[in-house]
Amino acid sequence: MPLTGVETARMNRKKGDKGFESPRPYKLTHQVVCINNINFQRKSVVGFVELTIFPTVANLNRIKLNSKQCRIYRVRINDLEAAFIYNDPTLEVCHSESKQRNLNYFSNAYAAAVSAVDPDAGNGELCIKVPSELWKHVDELKVLKIHINFSLDQPKGGLHFVVPSVEGSMAERGAHVFSCGYQNSTRFWFPCVDSYSELCTWKLEFTVDAAMVAVSNGDLVETVYTHDMRKKTFHYMLTIPTAASNISLAIGPFEILVDPYMHEVTHFCLPQLLPLLKHTTSYLHEVFEFYEEILTCRYPYSCFKTVFIDEAYVEVAAYASMSIFSTNLLHSAMIIDETPLTRRCLAQSLAQQFFGCFISRMSWSDEWVLKGISGYIYGLWMKKTFGVNEYRHWIKEELDRIVAYELKTGGVLLHPIFGGGKEKDNPASHLHFSIKHPHTLSWEYYTMFQCKAHLVMRLIENRISMEFMLQVFNKLLSLASTASSQKFQSHMWSQMLVSTSGFLKSISNVSGKDIQPLIKQWVDQSGVVKFYGSFAFNRKRNVLELEIKQDYTSPGTQKYVGPLKVTVQELDGSFNHTLQIEENSLKHDIPCHSKSRRNKKKKIPLMNGEEVDMDLSAMDADSPLLWIRIDPDMSVLRKVEFEQADFMWQYQLRYERDVVAQQESILALEKFPTPASRLALTDILEQEQCFYRVRMSACFCLAKIANSMVSTWTGPPAMKSLFTRMFCCKSCPNIVKTNNFMSFQSYFLQKTMPVAMALLRDVHNLCPKEVLTFILDLIKYNDNRKNKFSDNYYRAEMIDALANSVTPAVSVNNEVRTLDNLNPDVRLILEEITRFLNMEKLLPSYRHTITVSCLRAIRVLQKNGHVPSDPALFKSYAEYGHFVDIRIAALEAVVDYTKVDRSYEELQWLLNMIQDDPVPYVRHKILNMLTKNPPFTKNMESPLCNEALVDQLWKLMNSGTSHDWRLRCGAVDLYFTLFGLSRPSCLPLPELGLVLNLKEKKAVLNPTIIPEAVAINQEAANNPSSHPQLVGFQNPFSSSQDEEEIDMDTVHDSQAFISHHLNMLERPSTPGLSKYRPASSRSALIPQHSTGCDSTPTTKPQWSLELARKGTGKEQSPLEMGMHPVASAPLSVFTKESTASKHSDHHHHHHHEHKKKKKKHKHKHKHKHKHDSKEKDKEPFTFSSPASGRSIRSPSLSD
Structure with missing residues (x-):
């Protein structure tokens, strides 16, 4: 029997291990999405959603939902009209009038804007007021049904239309549309609670042309044709509670293939690609069998769909019961190189069905658990399918990638929250972006984050054993399966959410082992370990004296204390030793088992039990050591630089059977260009039983050695x-x-x-x-x-x-x-x-x-x-219409040309492509290539670095990329690479960097170059009623009236004084600027307590949509007008500003005449200004929903 609203609410509020305390004052239980019109010609969508929610608090009168890009026509709650407000501070992070151009300022403002609409903080872009008629209904905690009509016109993100410009109908042209995006991006195509922690059941309906097929999540219940047979509606039901972020859609003239081995699996591809589809997916059933076997748990959904589409956002995107792939992964049986890559993509997407789609996360800080588990079981599949060598090579590759990235950027933090649940103030101060939210992360950082997560899971497996690890996964899946079948007890659904603490508790219960030190080392802090090793053999004591040093002061490193495995290959065999790395211990004595006995002919036992004959003529006569390896199992995230003789590396390459050891020795032999190294590498190339990747590496090493030996090579x-x-x-x-x-x-x-x-x-x-x-x-x-x-x-x-x-x-x-x-x-x-x-x-x-x-x-x-x-050839190949790999190769060449030839024209051409290219992946790749191979960097002089470029890139990341999180973060990365964190060096300092008070002989910083922290506080002080998400916008014109103004003659007279003070003109982010704190006349500008962006006091947002920013209420003198270039502003703002400036001449003269009286009447001026701004605040702001023409005035909304 279904629970009543009160019981549901009580259940949902329960805390503890099993429960999950929602940040929202309601529980979503069911959502209907109905898209009843899709126009490929206009690239538009019309539909409605209906959300069924149970209030969990009695005084619920505001409901916040997520919605971006959508045009909202009408909102009804239980069939009553409801007033609503739409406010998205991420559309324009810093207002266009702002003269700030430093990245620190932008990152703080962007993090604040994202938090202001973050569903995991109970926020959203769309705020709906519950009609007063329903208040009594809400007090009884009874169900509410919210019905929202919306449309979407030429979406720039979230939904991607592919409409080839050829002859024929849309179906004949292969036109299709699919959902895409990075992390929770469902809000881009329909209103929802876009959080991974808000689960509900779904009914999805899509009406399309008769020639089209709509593929979505869950079971296809029925397909209904219209009377004229020109359209049909696909009805999908998803009965397993799922987060909106895992809902997807693909519509197109797809060819359909039911998997011959598993009838519940269906594959879809674009016309004429069916033969390739058959071959590509013929292996998928084996992946299913493998995962179900190791997890001892059936695949959680009743069906699975794979859809292959063109112009994909990413190669693989996993959603509940379906995955969307790039059509470029399809291949025939004739293709060798693509086969393993595509199989890996299929296996990855299926692993994420279990952990990522079926089991979701409680909060962003638990993301590492899901990414880690799915990456870990995918690794087990790789080991089984491609063999141990391929698996170990992959682990080594991933380890090298994460080590290189952390040492370069300063560390990847998996869990940005302390054990006590308190969020760290600034968990990643070394980065130029916030890591508190997925939408502020650099794409490269997120890729490395996933890489580190699965490596840490492997470390946990080393600690508790694979058997226990798989039992933990099985336990998580079993609990989630039980919870998902509780149709009328939505409080149980929180069992389908995984948290870091819940995961660790499962490990503790199942294995009985405490892995807290391991978690503290690799999850709660960032950084990798850097070892330097060398050794000496003490013949008298027959002891190996091993010295291991650590570098834990460089960026991205951490100190390691704990066990470290060392493998020593001696004449009598291979021996493992576990050293305890202590705080200060450097030297470790390892007893040797063999005596030096080169004259006795005897086979030498290897690690794998094999016995081989070796030519020992190269080795040291006094030492029984053949080679030494530090941490051979890669059980620490580390970089090892170990010194041993060239003959030891050669023995290791020839006779060690572990591919990682062979790769390490090949890398080391590059430093030893000798005939013996040449011979060892040639031997490896000739050995057919040697792993093919090792032989490929040996080719390149041999070429390097040959070049070093060029004068003696025979x-x-x-x-x-x-x-x-x-x-x-x-x-x-x-x-x-x-x-x-x-x-x-x-x-x-x-x-x-x-x-x-x-x-x-x-x-x-x-x-x-x-x-x-x-x-x-x-x-x-x-x-x-x-x-x-x-x-x-x-x-x-x-x-x-x-x-x-x-x-x-x-x-x-x-x-x-x-x-x-x-x-x-x-x-x-x-x-x-x-x-x-x-x-x-x-x-x-x-x-x-x-x-x-x-x-x-x-x-x-x-x-x-x-x-x-000449870039002309590459530019022609980079045009839209060519195959994506060709375009990327051509764009790489143009990026390189831009750097080598310092061509401003090509840089502009690339930036225009970033803004206008139809393919999101290509736009992302151009930004990525420019960041990796920049035309200039922050530390070099370049003719390309100018004010126009700064403004162009600032505009791109500030407002030009609001439709795609990945693109915006890419633009931030590029801006950081080119200009760094502080004000770009190519920007001219404002005409008066210092404003002088000649009476007191004091110099005051111009408001346009205030340090960002100060600017943020000033904004908070000047505008206490501003929206919380706009905290951090600094108006360059404010507070200018508080200074004593100087006319131009005075300025000319004081040139000498300015030059005397030039050494004080530092860049805005220089901490030293605060020491030039002015006298009390500027104390409003720089508050005594300097707080960061996050700690600014936030107030309730006013119920109004700011179509145009209110005027500052202050006028400027002509001198100040000259100091600040006029920013491009919306028309409404412009007219206000211009009317203000009409009076500015008069104001200036009046002010100049009464300069002497000014001090006496200063408080009167201030009082008058306060009064003016009060009058201005009273002015009611209105906004209208663009479609319905209904205008909502703020007084009617504020209770």
Whole structure:
């Protein structure tokens, strides 16, 4: 029997381990989404939503929901009209009049704006007033039904329309639309509670053209056609409580494939791609079986849908019971390279169905648990599918990535909350963005966050065992399954939310182990460990003296105290030792088990039990040590720099069976270019049982060693004879055999060796002629006719090899390069590239891999001075309409050109693309590329750095990217890379950096360059009734009246005084500025207690929509008007400002005449100003809902 409203409320308010205290004064139990009109031509959507909520407090009179971009027509609660207000402070973070241009200020204001509409803080953009007729109903905690009519016109985020501009109907053109976005972005396409912690059941209805298919979450209950058979409505029911953030939609003329192995799984793709879809998804049922087996739990939903779409936001997006993939992942059985990548994407999305969609998170600070678990079980799948070597190589890769990122940026914090539940004031002061909310995070930081989360899960597994780990996951899933079946007891649904404390409690209950120290080390604090190791062998004591130092003072590092495993390979076998790393201990004595006995011939046992014969002639006669490894199992997030002799690295490479050890030794051998290193690497290349990735790394290491040994190298170029022996005809060594890629290991080696060989250089630092001829022959005699696999990736690598062979041009008398005077070798390379590009037009390769390689090769020729540097070709390939990989490669070249040639025109072209390109992924990638390869950085002088560029980028991140969190955070990253945290150096200081009070001989800082913390406090002081989300906006014109004004003559007379004070003109974020605190005349500007943005007192927002900012209530003198360039403002603001300035002349003269009387009447002026602003505040602000024309005046709303 359903509970009454009062019981539901009481249940929902229960606290404790099992419950979850909602930040909202109501509980959402069910939501209907109905989209009854989708227009592909206009890119518009019309529909309504209906939310069923139970109040949990008796005096509920305001309901806050999330909605961005949507035009709200009408709101009704229980069929009564309800007044509503829409206010989104993230549309424009800092008001356009603000002269602030430093990033610290922006980041604080942005974090405040995001918090102001954060559903996890009980906020939202849409605030609905409960009609007074329902107050009694609310006091009894009875159910409310909120009905909202809305439309969406040309959305810039949340929903993405793909409408190809070709002939035919929308279905024939392959037009489709799908939901997308980063983290909780559902608010972009319908009003909802956009929080991962607010679960409810769903009814989803979509009316589309008869030729279209609508795919959404849950079970398809029925499809109903209209009378004229031109439209049909898809009805979906999702009975498992799900967060709005996990709701998705895809509509298009999809081809449908029911999985032949699992009938509850359905796949969808765009027209004509069905054969590729069949092959790509043929493996999915095995992933299902693996996850269900290890978790001992059935897949939680009754169905699963995969949809492959074009222009995807990300390659994989997981939502409740469905995942949206990029259509570029589809491939045929002929393609080798894409197969493992696509399978990994499918497995990733399925792992997130269990942890991420079915089990959701309580708050943002618990995100690491879900990302960690899904990443961890995906790793187990990888180990089972691709083998232990591939798995360990992946772990090593991920570890290297997180270590490099943390050492570069200063640390990734998984859980930005203390154990006591108090939020840290500024948990990541080293970063240029706030980590308290997903929407303020840099995309790269979030990627690394996910990487660290699954590595930490692996550390937990090392501590408690895999068996217990899987039991914990099973327990979480079992509790969630039980809770999800409680249809009428929504208080139980909080069992479907995971929290850090709940997860740790499960671990403690299941394993009985305390992992608190581990959590404190890796989850509650950021940073990785940096070890430096060296050793000496004490022959008398037969002891290995190991010295391990730590660097814990550099950014991104932390101190490690605890166990550390060391593996020592001796003559008698491999021995593990666990050292205890203490506070100050550096040296550790490890007893050796073997005596030095080189003269006795005996097989040497390895770690895996295998016994091998070794040539021990290279080793130290007095020492039984073959090699030493620190932390071989990667059970600490660390970077290890270990010193051992070159012969030890060579033994480790040849005989250690762990791929991570082999990769480490290859990296170390780069520093030892000796014949012995050359031989060890060649041996590895010839060993067929060696892991293919290790052999590929060995190719590049061998090329580096050959270049270092160029003067003493004997014989043919490195790898040439080896390649000839493995892949060329016996009778004619310069002709490669017909392609046969049946052995994937050989295939990867065959396409890597020429690329590495092309990096070889002779004594003149040129690629040897023999190597270039060899690569050109490989291309010439390439024959794929009898091969069952495509050779497109192989041919692309041959072009990469040609590019690698290019060396800088030697120009005589600055001659201009033309086709006639090209170096003959370069001419051959250019001819091959041109031929490949032309062939691609006729017979395009899979994913246009060859075009991509050709574009990169042309850029290499340009950079080396062989062909004129010109971005025109790349710009034509970067246009919308080309395949996305081609566009990215072309854009990479334009970004590089912008940096090398310092071209302002190309930079502008790129920035215009960021604003106007139709594909969100491309816009994101351009920002990413500019950040990684910037045209200039904050520490260098550049002609590109100017005021217009600062304003353009500021506008982009301030208001130009409000529709896409990822894009806005990307713009912030770029701004930080170019200009740093403080005021950009290229901005001119305002004309008067110091305003002088000549009587007291004091200099006062101009309000436009006040430090940000001060500016924020000033705003709070000046405008106590402002919206909380607008705290942090500083009006440059305010408080200017409090200073003594000076006319221009006085200014000219005081030039000497200004130059005397020039050394005080520092940049705005310099902490030292506060020491120039002025006398009492400016005490309103710089308060005595300096607080940050977060601690500003916030007041209840007024019930009005600010269409135009109110005037400051103060007028400026012409001098001050000259000091501040007029900001572009909305028309309504402009007219107010201009009427104010009409009186400013008169005001200035009046003020100048009475300068002497001013002090006497100062308090009167202030009193008058207060009175003026009161009058102004009384003026009622109105706003109208754009569609209905209803105008709501603020007095009727404020009770």
